[in-house]
Amino acid sequence: MGNEYRAKVFKSGNSVALRLPKALGLKDGDEMLLREERGSFIVEPAPVARRKIDLTGIWGSCPDLKPLTPEERLFDDPPRIWDDPEWKGWQGDDR
Template identity: 90%
Template sequence: MGNEYRAKVFKSGNSVALRLPKALGLKEGDEMLLREERGSFIVEPAPVVPKKIDLTGIYGSCPGIKPQHEPGTIVTSTLCVAEALYGITDYDQKVALDRLLTVIEPLPFGMPEARRFPDVPFRRGKLDRFIAAHALATGLTIVTNNEADFADIPGLQIENWTQ
């Protein structure tokens, strides 16, 4: 475990602020994330949101991948986030997912998506069916390297960036 520092909470106008020690080397204007985890507060540098999203760092080198995207042009479903969180086993993976979600917006699964769900052929135990309904309701394309799970869904747009 790294160094521990003591910080002081103080009132600043109508807000409460946290004074951090100079030893951390922070400058005025630096943005930090503060989150609560298991009763502890964790402060870490806020990720910088890039002007372009570079997916090669996430997916590696894939022949069909489009490496640069405008922010807001790639989204995910909150269902995919839930699926990813279920599979996360350590803190570093959770931090990586949190950072990814600062540049890839999770869209909520709501009533329009629920209404499209009956249009999707049912397979027991497949969260992919909900994800497909989400894509159909929003008119978005699913990017996957597991096309077979979605092949039987009429009208669904699918891309595989790994080919």
């Protein structure tokens, strides 16, 4: 089993709070998940929501890069081998 710590409950406004020891390594603002199971309390770190990538820091670093116009977004349909009437299929020439 892990280390055991003693913590105090104290009044904080209209609620009660639990002061956790610094030795746990928690930082100010860390979110915890608290649940009660059969009269015991379980405290664990809350799952961290996935963050979106912020690209504002690199905006303007590529001055020649510009968004595509609607016309530039259209692509030609490239020729495909199966569109060729002479193509024998995946079996090869032994048909």
